[in-house]
Amino acid sequence: MRWHSVAFAVSLLVASVAHAAKPATTYRVGIRDFQFQPRQIVVPVHARVTWTNHDEEPHIVTSVGNTFHSSPALDTNDHYSATFDKPGTYTYFCSIHPQMTGTIVVR
Numbered sequence: 001m002r003w004h005s006v007a008f009a010v011s012l013l014v015a016s017v018a019h020a021a022k023p024a025t026t027y028r029v030g031i032r033d034f035q036f037q038p039r040q041i042v043v044p045v046h047a048r049v050t051w052t053n054h055d056e057e058p059h060i061v062t063s064v065g066n067t068f069h070s071s072p073a074l075d076t077n078d079h080y081s082a083t084f085d086k087p088g089t090y091t092y093f094c095s096i097h098p099q100m101t102g103t104i105v106v107r
Contacts, residue, residue: 024048024083029102031059031074031094036102043106045087052079062095070095 024046030037031053043049051061053074061071061080067090071080084090084106094100 026050026081028052030054031100034094034097034100036092036094036100039101040103040105043084043104045106046083046085047106048081048083049104050079050081053077058096059100060095061092064091064093068092 025044026048027041027043027050029041029049029051031051032055034055034057036051041049051071051074053059053076056076058073058075060073061082063070067088068082068084073096074080084104087106090104090106092102092104
């Protein structure tokens with residue numbers, strides 16, 4: 001009986017390590033013409049979102065309510081990534097150009 005308990009515990013540990021080692025899927029948001037493109041993106045839990053600035057002006061990706069870390073100032077072709085581990089709606093904007101807004105929906 002004891003051997004089955006040990007084998008079960010080992011199989012759970014192996015499964016959890018395999019799950020933890022699985023890389024997150026990356027979704028991309030471009031910054032072009034002072035807009036986030038796409039403006040809204042729907043992603044699964046544990047998705048990684050990467051923003052890339054294609055404008056000549058710098059931009060800072062800033063979450064409303066501090067729900068994820070803000071990016072540093074992104075110059076042309078710079079990128080920033082955040083991983084979303086909980087379902088919900090995450091709204092963000094550019095803190096330099098607050099008219100630029102976007103939404104990440106995590107399901």
